[in-house]
Amino acid sequence: MSPKLAPTRPYQPLLLRLLHGGTALALFAALFTAYWTYDTYDGRWGGITLPTYRPIEALHGTFGLWTLLIFPAFVIYAFHRGQRRLLQPDSFQKLTQGSKPIWWYTLNRGGNTLALVALAFALFSGKMMDETWLPRGILTAGWYYAHLISWLVMVGAIALHLLLNAKVGGTPLLLSMFTPQFRDQDSPRHWPTHLSQQWAAVQQGNWLQWFQPMTTMLALEIMILVSMVLAWVLPLLK
Structure with a gap:
């Protein structure tokens, strides 16, 4: 285990850092190659003329x-x-309480939520595309336009996410996502026990409580997860 963190330093759970970091790395690579793909096969709205790379x-x-x-x-x-x-x-x-710290914290939470929705939109629209469209010169398909829009929305959502986190927590909050230190309760050695407890709860039918009560945020979570399932299933039905 790493040395104990100073109590005043922002702390992010280890699992959050791993999931957030893994998603972010894959996403940034996808965003960059998405632009490179557009620059190679489309470029109707301008670009910076990256080197042509057909397998992009x-x-x-x-x-x-x-x-x-x-x-x-x-x-x-x-x-x-x-x-x-x-x-x-x-x-x-709380968003009506302007000029107060809670306003910025609430806006930050909204930015975090928007980033999740934007990424779901980008992933779903991308899976609805055919990877042969662009190499064949098909540039007017509806799902291609939807994916282009999702790319722009995703870039804006990430910028907002970073700016608002910097506003509410400054550099220490941003750097807290990269520290290798973790608390004992976050140690990976506890994860098998947590997973077995969750599985036992599922077997006992306690998972039904996850949907009670049906809140707006729970409905949003279900919609995102269903869209991810459909992203796998619908292309198989084409």
């Missing part, structure tokens, strides 16, 4: 697939153990 579409799809594999676990964590970082039932009421 397949490489972008690979990074998108990695993101899709990690993202559902991150969503489940975010909407449960990390729920306090997302929109709350009274968030819209």
